[in-house]
Amino acid sequence: xxxxxxxxxxxxxxxxxxxxxxxxxxxxxxxxxxxxxxxxxxxxxxxxxxxxxxxxxxxxxxxxxxxxxxxxxxxxxxxxxxxxxxxxxxxxxxxxxxxxxxxxxxxxxxxxxxxxxxxxxxxxxxxxxxxxxxxxxxxxxxxxxxxxxxxxxxxxxxxxxxxxxxxxxxxxxxxxxxxxxxxxxxxxxxxxxxxxxxxxxxxxxxxxxxx
Numbered sequence: 001x002x003x004x005x006x007x008x009x010x011x012x013x014x015x016x017x018x019x020x021x022x023x024x025x026x027x028x029x030x031x032x033x034x035x036x037x038x039x040x041x042x043x044x045x046x047x048x049x050x051x052x053x054x055x056x057x058x059x060x061x062x063x064x065x066x067x068x069x070x071x072x073x074x075x076x077x078x079x080x081x082x083x084x085x086x087x088x089x090x091x092x093x094x095x096x097x098x099x100x101x102x103x104x105x106x107x108x109x110x111x112x113x114x115x116x117x118x119x120x121x122x123x124x125x126x127x128x129x130x131x132x133x134x135x136x137x138x139x140x141x142x143x144x145x146x147x148x149x150x151x152x153x154x155x156x157x158x159x160x161x162x163x164x165x166x167x168x169x170x171x172x173x174x175x176x177x178x179x180x181x182x183x184x185x186x187x188x189x190x191x192x193x194x195x196x197x198x199x200x201x202x203x204x205x206x207x208x209x210x211x
Contacts, residue, residue: 054187055189056186057193058190058193062129074100075098075100075198076194078094081093082208092182096176096178104170106122121169129166131161131176133160134180137180137181139153160180
């Protein structure tokens with residue numbers, strides 16, 4: 001690439017890579033076991049967290065179902081609060097907000113952005129949302145705009161996954177609240193990861209323990 005060949009500003013290039021790593025935009029892989037060990041130990045592999053020891057880990061992952069790129073107009077934020085600790089188990093509250101800044105005349109934009117209308121109205125976002133509860137813990141409830149909903153429940157490597165689709169119209173704000181509990185012994189400070197989108201925040205973020 002141009003950077004390796006000595007072209008451009010190498011300092012800015014390295015800074016960009018560091019920022020990309022800190023925001024979970026850049027990952028790495030190697031078939032060399034020695035290099036793979038270094039990559040894994042520094043969180044560069046992008047592997048799904050499983051046994052996180054005493055650290056409860058929560059994830060909010062998004063997949064756009066509209067067959068376009070409308071999430072360029074998505075503003076999102078998530079925060080986890082540990083509300084209780086009892087017998088080595090913490091109660092957690094995840095609060096996420098999703099807001100569309102899509103213009104009202106979205107149908108005039110390219111179908112590469114808003115889709116063709118086959119999978120949803122042009123200008124809408126269909127956010128297939130995966131909520132990952134802590135390892136050996138569970139998700140107790142999920143509400144959208146304050147109303148409890150039923151979601152598809154799966155399990156991956158000892159973690160419960162709640163799956164729901166959020167239909168976000170131009171200008172609309174949707175909030176999601178998930179109550180969950182940690183595995184026994186997960187009494188430490190927690191970690192939250194998410195699909196970065198346009199966010200410039202460090203990813204993952206941390207939340208205080210209630211224990």
